[in-house]
Amino acid sequence: MADFPSLSRRSFLRQSFAFSAVAALRPGTLLAQGGFVAPNPASQHMFMIGDWGTDKYIDQQRAVASSMARWGQNNRSAPGAMFLLGDNWYGHMHDGVNDARWKTQFEDMYPANLFPGPAYAVLGNHDYEKRTFDKAQIQIDYPRQKKTRWTMPDRHYTFKYPEKDPIVTFICLDSNLPGTKEFDFTLSSYVMSHRDADAQDQWFAAELAKPRTTPFVAVIAHHPLFTNGIHRDNRTLIQRWDGLLRQHKVDLYITGHDHDLQHIEFDGHPTSFVISGGGGAELVNWSIPPEKRGPFGDRVIGFTHLEMAKDALVVRHVGAQANQLHAFRKTPDGKMAIL
Numbered sequence: 001m002a003d004f005p006s007l008s009r010r011s012f013l014r015q016s017f018a019f020s021a022v023a024a025l026r027p028g029t030l031l032a033q034g035g036f037v038a039p040n041p042a043s044q045h046m047f048m049i050g051d052w053g054t055d056k057y058i059d060q061q062r063a064v065a066s067s068m069a070r071w072g073q074n075n076r077s078a079p080g081a082m083f084l085l086g087d088n089w090y091g092h093m094h095d096g097v098n099d100a101r102w103k104t105q106f107e108d109m110y111p112a113n114l115f116p117g118p119a120y121a122v123l124g125n126h127d128y129e130k131r132t133f134d135k136a137q138i139q140i141d142y143p144r145q146k147k148t149r150w151t152m153p154d155r156h157y158t159f160k161y162p163e164k165d166p167i168v169t170f171i172c173l174d175s176n177l178p179g180t181k182e183f184d185f186t187l188s189s190y191v192m193s194h195r196d197a198d199a200q201d202q203w204f205a206a207e208l209a210k211p212r213t214t215p216f217v218a219v220i221a222h223h224p225l226f227t228n229g230i231h232r233d234n235r236t237l238i239q240r241w242d243g244l245l246r247q248h249k250v251d252l253y254i255t256g257h258d259h260d261l262q263h264i265e266f267d268g269h270p271t272s273f274v275i276s277g278g279g280g281a282e283l284v285n286w287s288i289p290p291e292k293r294g295p296f297g298d299r300v301i302g303f304t305h306l307e308m309a310k311d312a313l314v315v316r317h318v319g320a321q322a323n324q325l326h327a328f329r330k331t332p333d334g335k336m337a338i339l
Contacts, residue, residue, distance in 0.1 A: 036324060037314070037339045039077040044162055044308040047072070047115065050085030050222065050256020051124070052279025053105060055092070060301050061109065061280030063320045068303050069114045070322040077307070080162065081117040082110065082149075085256035085276055086124025086175075086222025089135050096133040097142045106150065118151040120159075122172050124222035124256060125180070128190050155192075156200050158207055160214055167308045168216045171207050174200060175221035175255070179236030201240060208248040215310055215332040218252040219245065226266075226273050228288040228297050229258025245271045251313065251330055254304070259284045261304070261317040263296040263326060270334050274315055276304035295338060296326040314339070 039045065047068050054061050072078045093099040110119065127135050136155070143150045155174040160166035176190065177197045192200075208217075225237045225245075245253060249270040259282060262275035278301040290297025300319050307314040316327040327339040 037327065037329075039075045039305065039307050039314070039316075040309070041076040042309075043077075043314075044167060045072075045077045045079045046081050046083055046161075046306040046308070047079040048083040048085060048254065048276050048304040048306060049279035050275075051087040051259050051277040051281040052084065053087060053089040053101075053126075054280045054282075055090045057280055057282055058105075060282075060320075061105065064279055064301050064303055065109050067318060067320050067322045068110075071303075071305065071318050072114065074322060077305070079115055079117065079305075082115055082119040083220060083254070083306075084119055084121040085220065085254065085279075086122050087126040087256060087277075087281065088121055088124065088139060090126050090281065092131050093135055093138060094132045096138045097145050102142065102146075102148075107148065112149060115149075117149065119149045120170070120172065120220075121150060121152045122220055122222055123152075123155060123174050123176060125176055125190055128176050128192075156203065161308070166214050167310055168218050168313070169212070169214045171204065171217065171219045173204060173219060173221040175223035175237060177236055177240070180223050180234060197240075204241070205244060208244055208250070216251045216308070216313055216330075217248070218254060219250055221253070221255050223257050224255045224262075224273065224275050225253065226264050227258050227275055228262060228264070228286055228290045228293055229260055229275070229277075230284045230287055231258050232287045245269075249334060251334070252315070254306075260286075260297060260299045261302050261325065262290065262298075263315070263317070263328060264293060265295060265336060272315070272328070272330060272336055274304060276302075276317070278302040295328075298325055300325070 052061055123136050129135055139152050156172060158171045160169050176192050178191050178194055180191060223234055223237055225242055226233050252274060253271050254274045256277035258275055259277045261278050264273040283299050302317060302319040305316040305318055313330045314327060317325045319325050329337050329339055
């Protein structure tokens, strides 16, 4: 288990000063000043949404889906794949793999003609609710029983993208560890067992230790390590995973959980932390004002566009009106630049 990292006051102040000018800008001003860099149609593209499977805010989910379609069409960057960042299903799934919500809120909401390719999914805390059915298990079972783009081979898995001449190694984790809730629900359905958490950690460390075969490595999960949102920094995940991210110079750690869009950087940390929890659920408040720890945070619904090329990744947060709110570029040598 890695030690809890020490972020010195000097480091935090340097970071805050460096990002203060960017954070003070209103969303969209970078576009107005000519800073917009259009997606390259020749690159690989993925769209990412978290906290989308709402049972109460369908209009918001529909608005984000419409924004994704318009953004892809306007910028000639139809995604080759999607990422579903957890809290895929709030509320009941009364009929399990045959529930009507699979069609109305996934297959029809994100149709294959607009969003072709696989839809890779990870589990969120609401996916661990055991109501009529074990919602985590039915998400694994659904693609085994139906012809679908939904892709979740296990609770944790890895793959390289694209298949031919890959650019990014994706390591997908189940972040529902004991301690990620306010109390350690050892016997609760909301978290995995301690034994499963330890086994996943061993697998995660072994995957990171393998020789790199792609220019970039990204870790995908539901719970952030660091967030300015209402859920606050997750001490359990920081202790267990932050040291591994640092040691292996992971490029991106991408999550949902907080219902907003964020980008957080730390002075000297190799990993850029991206939160995309604006897929449709209700919006919530900040615990840390995003202008204090940035470079970006906005309490809006929306999605994240990941553009991939051998020489750089570009991460864009996009709002409900298909408008770019924030973007940054990351190169294989670890350098990050706000666009």
